[in-house]
Amino acid sequence: MTTSATRALFERLPRLADLVPFAVLADGLPTPVEQLDTRLWVQHEELTSSVYGGNKVRKFEFVFPVAERRGGPLVTAGGIGSHHVLAAAIHAGRLGLDIDAVLYNQPRSEDVARTQAALEQLDNVRVTRVPSPYLMPAAIATRMAALATKRPYLLWPGASTPLGTLGYVSAAVELANAFEEHGWRRPDVVVVPLGSGGTAVGTALGLAMAGWDDTDVVAVRAADLVVTNRAVVGALEASTAALLALAGWRPRSTSLRIDRHWFGGTYGKPTRAGDEAMRIANDMGMILEPTYTAKAFAAALDQLGRGKRVAFIQTFAGT
Numbered sequence: 128m129t130t131s132a133t134r135a136l137f138e139r140l141p142r143l144a145d146l147v148p149f150a151v152l153a154d155g156l157p158t159p160v161e162q163l164d165t166r167l168w169v170q171h172e173e174l175t176s177s178v179y180g181g182n183k184v185r186k187f188e189f190v191f192p193v194a195e196r197r198g199g200p201l202v203t204a205g206g207i208g209s210h211h212v213l214a215a216a217i218h219a220g221r222l223g224l225d226i227d228a229v230l231y232n233q234p235r236s237e238d239v240a241r242t243q244a245a246l247e248q249l250d251n252v253r254v255t256r257v258p259s260p261y262l263m264p265a266a267i268a269t270r271m272a273a274l275a276t277k278r279p280y281l282l283w284p285g286a287s288t289p290l291g292t293l294g295y296v297s298a299a300v301e302l303a304n305a306f307e308e309h310g311w312r313r314p315d316v317v318v319v320p321l322g323s324g325g326t327a328v329g330t331a332l333g334l335a336m337a338g339w340d341d342t343d344v345v346a347v348r349a350a351d352l353v354v355t356n357r358a359v360v361g362a363l364e365a366s367t368a369a370l371l372a373l374a375g376w377r378p379r380s381t382s383l384r385i386d387r388h389w390f391g392g393t394y395g396k397p398t399r400a401g402d403e404a405m406r407i408a409n410d411m412g413m414i415l416e417p418t419y420t421a422k423a424f425a426a427a428l429d430q431l432g433r434g435k436r437v438a439f440i441q442t443f444a445g446t
């Protein structure tokens with residue numbers, strides 16, 4: 128595996144490259160940032176990788192080298208249509224690693240069916256099914272214990288650890304670079320989906336690093352409050368900032384705001400606003416899915432309607 132590709136974060140904070148694990152997995156960086164309308168931009172994160180894009184691979188670049196050193200399977204979890212588990216299986220497979228996944232039920236949709244079918248095609252995945260997300264921690268602990276002699280690696284669901292979150296700090300630095308290169312005035316808000324938190328927290332830290340003090344990050348909550356809340360996001364931000372501080376960055380406050388209005392009460396359940404946003408996105412040439420990106424884009428359209436200049440982070444790889 129090569130470790131030599133540059134990343135926008137390493138260019139901005141060169142000492143970091145000597146301090147954190149890193150392996151090149153994404154071949155589409157920097158992703159294109161496109162102006163869709165006078166006040167609307169999109170960062171095309173579906174193009175992070177030609178193998179399987181979306182937001183996960185940026186996090187894996189900082190996490191998988193540790194798993195690779197251990198050599199055993201990566202134990203992780205997600206819903207039955209989890210993009211995280213599919214992305215993990217595809218990219219871990221490239222390194223010759225297996226995935227041991229705990230999957231819990233979520234509402235079925237075309238996207239869930241497609242993701243499940245794609246996962247079934249892979250031969251490096253072993254699945255344990257549990258009926259509810261609340262049984263996930265115990266199931267993960269059981270699998271970790273069962274695999275103990277093989278040196279398993281706990282791949283935190285969503286890869287939203289401080290290391291994984293560095294991937295999104297870098298993505299936000301790319302976003303800021305793109306605005307500067309094009310001479311665009313900064314947006315008022317950057318809208319991202321919020322699941323395990325790495326995308327939103329990394330984006331907020333990266334924009335703080337780039338000095339975007341007048342831009343809010345609107346993190347559109349798409350998971351249950353017990354999973355994703357101010358405390359979880361705050362802890363992830365503090366611990367990721369601590370890593371960046373090791374490399375000489377003096378942490379600055381971020382303006383990350385959680386928007387809970389688009390969730391719809393149940394993880395993975397489509398909403399009317401999300402469905403409408405998906406249709407509008409489709410007309411603009413963007414393919415979204417109902418669990419995360421449709422809800423986030425509904426929030427982005429709402430911000431546009433309020434007269435804001437909006438950058439939307441398109442995190443869905445497509446299936």
Ligand SMILES: Cc1ncc(COP(=O)(O)O)c(C=O)c1O
Nearest residue numbers: 210285322323324325326419442
């Ligand atoms: C398409 C998509 N967007 C966004 C997210 C949420 O990102 P994060 O877990 O970093 O909050 C996910 C999580 O699985 C996802 O699949």
